[in-house]
Amino acid sequence: MDALKTGLRSLPELFDLQLELKKKREQRENYLAVCGDTGCTAWGSEQVKDLFARCLEEKGLSQSTGLKFTGCLGLCECGPVVIVFPQGIFYQKVKTEDIEEIVEQTLLQGKVVERLLYQDPLSGAKIVHAEEIPFYRKQQRVLLANNWKIDPSSIEDYLALGGYGALGRVLGQMSSEQVIGEIKASRLRGRGGAGFPAGLKWEECSGMPAKQKYIICNADEGDPGAFMDRSLLEGNPHSVLEGLIIGGFAVGASEGIIYIRAEYPTAVQKVRLAIAQAEELGLLGENILGSRFSFKVSVSVGAGAFVCGETSALVESVHGRVGEPRQKPPHLAERGYNNCPTVINNVETLANIPYIINMGAEAYSRIGSGKSGGTKIFSLVGKVHHTGLVEVPLGMPLRKIIFEIGGGIKGGKAFKAVQTGGPSGGCLPASMLDLPTDFDELNAAGSMMGSGGMIVMDEETCMVDLARYFLKFLNDESCGCCFTCREGLSRMLEMVEAITKGQSSMAEFALLKELAAVVRDSTMCGLGQTGANPVLSTIRYFTEEYRAHIEERRCPAGVCRDLISFHINSELCNGCGACRRKCPAGAITGEAKMPHFIRAELCTKCGICLESCPIQAVIKL
Amino acid sequence: MVNFKLNGLEVAVEKGTTLLEAARFYGIEIPTLCYDAGLSPYGACRLCLVEVGEPGKSRLVTSCTYPAREGLQVRTHSQWVVNTRKLIIELYLATCPSSKTIQDLASRYHVTGVRFRQKHEDCILCGLCIRYCSEQMQAKAIGFINRGEKRRISTPFERKAEECRFCGGCMYICPACQARCQGPEEKEAVCNACLNLSPPCLDRFNDAMCYLDPCVACEQGRKE
C-alpha cells in the first residue's frame, strides 16, 4: 500500500494497488451502508450513523464490520435507509432507538428485525433483501450501483471496485481517436438536456487546431425537483472525475473545470476532496501514470441561476461575468472558455464514460431498446408511491417506470399526466403512457428528456395551473436579453393567469398559441426556445380543460381558486360546528345543531372546512 | 469569399460578413431595432430574424449576428419570417407605443391593431445606449441590472455615474426616446399614419415576389 503515500507512477502500480485494495475489501465483507444523502439526512441519518459507530465500538464489532455513510440509496421517502451487507438486508425508517436491536439481532445473531423491513404497498408482503424490492428489481442500476458500496470520501473504496481502471486502460492502450471511436460506437447521448451525441461533440473539439483546450463538467442542475447530478457527485464523485479526465484526454484538453451551483455545498466539498485525493495519488497532474498526458481540474462555484446551465452562459459565469447566453455561432468548440475550444458535458454523461470503456462500447450500446444506448437516471417525484432516483435502460415505457417502479398513484387516485424534462419539458397524458423514454420519441410527443425530471400528477392536478407554475419559473429565470423571451414569457404568464381566473376568451386563447410559437421560434437560447413547451404541450393534450376554464369558467380539477366555491349541504349538516371553529376567515355561520352556511364574500377558498367536516357535508363546486 | 443563396439568388460576400450586412448590401430590407453599424451586434430585439437552412429543416436566426456560411440558404421574407416579425412588432407596440421608430415599423409591416394588454414602457432594453457608452465613449457609465422581467438600465451601484461624459450619445441612439409625431390618431396606441406595406403576394406564394420599396403591387393590393 505504499502507493497510497508515494503516488502512482505507472500503470502496473495502479493495477497492483487496485488488486491489493480489492483483497482487503474481500477480507472484510461485513458492513453497514447508512444513506448520507439529502433525503435521509433530513430524516436524521447522521445521528443514526453516529450511534451505529458507537454501538459497534461498544460491542467490539468495529474491526469486523465496516460502516459507510454513502450517497443516495434510492428510496428517499423510506429514509433513513440502512442496508446490512453482505446479505443486503434492507431496513427502512431506521431511528436511533432501533440501532441496538439491529446490532444485537442482525449483526450478532444473524436474525432479521421484522418491523423495520420494507412492506410492498401492493401485496402487503414484507421484503428482506434490497434487490427483491420491486423499486430496485425493475431498475437497471449501472451508474448508481456503486452508491451502495462506496463511501464517497474514500478513494480506496472506488479503487477497490476497479475505479480508475478505465483511465489506466485509456492512457496505456488507447489513442484519443480510439477513445472517441469507442464513445461514438456506444451511442451515448448527452444527459444534460439536448441529447447531443457525446462522441461527435468530442470529435468536433478534438479536431480544432489549438494549443489550449478545456473540458467543463456542467453540474448546474437548476431544474426544480431534480437531483440526479447532485447524487452522482455526492455519492460517487470519482466516477465523474474519471470521466472528465478521460474526456480531457480524448479532446486534447489540459484543464478541466467542474461548475457546481453554490446551493450544493456538500457536492462542492466532496468533489474538492476527490480532486485532492486524485492529485495526491498522481491521477491528476503532470504525466499521469507515467504517460505524456497532463491534466488538472478545478472547481468553479456558480451563484445558482437556471440560465447558467446553458453552455454559453455557463462559460460567461466561469469567467466571472454575468451569466447571460451569447449568440451562436461561434460555437463553444470554436470559441469557449478563454476564447479556446471548449467541451461542456453534463455530470451524468461523464459518469457513463468509465463504464463504457470498461464494458466496451458494444455491450453498452445494447443496454436499452431505444435509438440511444445506456441507462438514464430519472428523479421520479409527485403522486407516486415510491419517489426517488430511478435508473432504467433508455427506451423503457413510461408506464413501467410509473406503475412498476414507482408503485402507481398514491391514495387510489387516477393517473392524469406525467411531466418530463424539467420546467421546459412537457406534459403527457394517460394515452401516451406506452411511449418509450427515448430522446426522439419524447421530443416528437411534444415533451423532452431534459435532464431527467419526472413529475407524476393525479386527477387532482389542474393542467392550466401547472402550465402557469412552470411559466412563472421560466419567466423569473429568463436572462431578459431577448425581447421575445422576456416580454413574450411575461405576456404568456399574464394570459395563462387570466385563464385560471376565468377572465379569458377563446380569442385570447388563440393569441396565446400564436405567441407561444413565436417565442419558441425567435429566441436565442434553449430557455426561450423551450419556454413555451409547458403551455404548448398542455394545450395539445388537455385543450378541453382550457376550454372549461375559458368558456364555462370552471376548473375541472377543482384547483383554480377563482373558479371554485365551497358550499354546505344543509340536508346533511348536523351543525357540529367543526368547520366553523376551523375556518381561518370566519366565513362560516350557524347555530349549534342547525345547518351551517358559508358566506361566499368572506370565504378565501382554503378548503379547510372540507377536510374538517366529519360527515363530508361540505362540497366543492 | 463566401457563396450562399439569398432569397434564391446566388450571392458572394467577404468572410465574416453577417447575413444582415449581406442582405443590406444586396438591397434587401430587414428591420432592426438593436443594430447599429458602428456597434457590435447584440441580438436582443429579435426583429432581424431570417429563415436559414434547407426547407423542412430550416430555422429562424437573427441576421445581425449570424455570419454568412458557404452554401447556406437564406430567406428574408418567407411567410414564417414575416408573420413572426409582425407579431414581434405587435408586441413592441403593446409595450412601448410612444416610440416613433416602433410606430413606423408597425406602419411599414401593416400591423394595424394590438391584441395584447397595452403597456407604456419607455425602454425596450435593446442595449444600444450601453454599447454606445462602452464601445464609442469608453465610459461604461450605464449597464443592465437584474434579469428577466426586472431587467433595466442603470448606472454602477445605482448612483450618479462619475464615468458619464455627458455626451448625450445614449439618448441620440435610443429608438424608444424618439417620440411619435402625435399625428392624426393621437389618442390611439397605434397610429399607422405613415407608409403602409403589406405584400399581397405573400399569401399566395409563401415568399415576397419582389423587394421593391415601395412595391407597386403592394400599394395597389392595399387599396383594394
Ligand SMILES: Cc1cc2nc3c(=O)[nH]c(=O)nc-3n(C[C@H](O)[C@H](O)[C@H](O)COP(=O)(O)O)c2cc1C
Ligand atoms: C436554460 C438551460 C438550462 C440548462 N441547465 C443545465 C443543467 O443544469 N445541467 C446540464 O447538464 N445541462 C443543462 N443545460 C443543457 C446544457 O446547455 C448542455 O446541453 C449540456 O450541459 C451539454 O452536456 P451533454 O451533452 O453532456 O448533455 C441547460 C440548457 C438550457 C438551455
Ligand code: SF4
Ligand atoms: S432566450 Fe431568454 S434566457 Fe435565452 S438568451 Fe434570450 S432572453 Fe436570455
Ligand code: SF4
Ligand atoms: S363540520 Fe360539517 S356538519 Fe359540522 S357544521 Fe360544518 S359542515 Fe356542518
Ligand code: SF4
Ligand atoms: S434606453 Fe433606449 S437605447 Fe437604451 S436600452 Fe432602452 S431603448 Fe435601448
Ligand code: FES
Ligand atoms: S437587430 Fe438583430 S436582434 Fe436586434
